[in-house]
Amino acid sequence: SAVDKGEFKHFMLKEIYEQPDVMAQVLEGRIASGHVLEQAFGVDAKRVFDQVKQVQIVACGTSYHAGMVAKYWFEELIGLPCMVEVASEFRYRSVVIREGTLLITLSQSGETADTLAALRDVKSQILASLSICNVPGSSLVRESDLCLMTNAGPEIGVASTKAFTSQLVALLLTCLVIGRRHGLSSEQEKQIVTDLQNLPTLTRAILDLDEPVKAMAEAFAEKHHALFLGRGALYPIALEGALKLKEISYIHAEGYPAGELKHGPLALVDKDMPVVTVAPNNEMLDKLKANLQEVRARGGELFVFAGCEQTLKSEEGMQVIALPACSKLMEPIVYTLPLQLLSYHVAVLKGTDVDQPRNLAKSVTVE
Numbered sequence: 578s579a580v581d582k583g584e585f586k587h588f589m590l591k592e593i594y595e596q597p598d599v600m601a602q603v604l605e606g607r608i609a610s611g612h613v614l615e616q617a618f619g620v621d622a623k624r625v626f627d628q629v630k631q632v633q634i635v636a637c638g639t640s641y642h643a644g645m646v647a648k649y650w651f652e653e654l655i656g657l658p659c660m661v662e663v664a665s666e667f668r669y670r671s672v673v674i675r676e677g678t679l680l681i682t683l684s685q686s687g688e689t690a691d692t693l694a695a696l697r698d699v700k701s702q703i704l705a706s707l708s709i710c711n712v713p714g715s716s717l718v719r720e721s722d723l724c725l726m727t728n729a730g731p732e733i734g735v736a737s738t739k740a741f742t743s744q745l746v747a748l749l750l751t752c753l754v755i756g757r758r759h760g761l762s763s764e765q766e767k768q769i770v771t772d773l774q775n776l777p778t779l780t781r782a783i784l785d786l787d788e789p790v791k792a793m794a795e796a797f798a799e800k801h802h803a804l805f806l807g808r809g810a811l812y813p814i815a816l817e818g819a820l821k822l823k824e825i826s827y828i829h830a831e832g833y834p835a836g837e838l839k840h841g842p843l844a845l846v847d848k849d850m851p852v853v854t855v856a857p858n859n860e861m862l863d864k865l866k867a868n869l870q871e872v873r874a875r876g877g878e879l880f881v882f883a884g885c886e887q888t889l890k891s892e893e894g895m896q897v898i899a900l901p902a903c904s905k906l907m908e909p910i911v912y913t914l915p916l917q918l919l920s921y922h923v924a925v926l927k928g929t930d931v932d933q934p935r936n937l938a939k940s941v942t943v944e
């Protein structure tokens with residue numbers, strides 16, 4: 578076949594390991610002198626981006642989680658209102674579309690029925706549509722005004738991995754080109770582009786942590802439930818970590834914003850429910866540590882991906898894997914990888930069909 582697993586046992590693992598290269602591919606031809614080329618989005622890009630007043634993102638599944646991360650970026654980095662919704666809800670309710678709305682559809686396949694229907698439904702009301710997509714010539718790409726291909730190469734594993742991280746990079750590129758019109762300085766843009774260009778190196782260093790992550794996975798194989806916590810732009814990453822685990826290992830997993838713990842999920846915490854936390858070294862760390870204390874106090878077992886060993890150390894009831902330092906904007910991308918590896922190794926231990934989990938399809942083209 579055109580695509581084979583090579584040395585890897587599963588497509589999913591191969592695709593996880595392709596991510597350093599994919600991080601470079603999605604930038605290729607899109608950067609000049611440290612700046613993002615807006616022509617990369619299509620001939621009409623300048624006219625459209627000049628008029629954008631807010632962004633509405635629509636997507637499903639893993640792609641929806643990428644959209645949720647982008648909301649943090651659009652609003653924090655460039656002060657542009659950004660709404661995100663799953664396509665199956667968006668298409669069936671009366672939505673209010675404000676003037677100057679750029680509709681961004683996010684999709685690996687470009688053929689997800691609900692996402693396509695959402696685009697068709699609001700086409701006449703929006704300023705323009707942008708498709709961020711991995712499949713050239715797909716329906717979403719053909720029917721959108723602008724497009725930015727994620728260039729991740731064919732993704733075969735049903736559980737999406739490299740498509741997700743490449744969507745995150747594409748969303749940051751989008752944020753940068755629109756941001757120029759909303760106070761983002763040339764210097765800031767250059768710095769972020771430099772960070773993006775460093776992603777192949779950074780993600781390679783994360784993949785070197787495969788052994789400790791695999792060892793961690795053993796604690797999950799016999800469990801029936803798991804909780805994933807994160808805050809800020811890492812909250813959607815917690816959701817994505819939980820989704821990966823449930824998709825391929827069939828362990829019930831829930832992602833939660835750590836600050837909401839006390840409003841419900843804390844009632845479930847005991848020694849049989851592992852709690853995975855993404856805890857980079859950012860301004861939310863102290864708040865997050867307080868949340869972890871709440872879990873510890875109830876006998877919950879913690880599995881933490883942390884920004885550095887100094888801030889969080891392994892101790893009784895808490896396993897910590899330290900990740901290399903990275904800038905705040907790169908955190909959602911970087912912290913995704915260990916969660917992908919974790920779910921992969923748990924699924925292998927459980928002996929599930931990793932690349933083709935039961936009841937799921939790679940692309941949901943009918944409702």
Ligand code: G6P
Pocket residue numbers: 637638639640683684685686687688689692735736737937938939940941
């Ligand atoms: C299916 C796949 C998921 C994917 C979702 C959205 O549920 O199993 O991995 O995230 O569809 O697909 P899309 O191609 O639109 O990103």
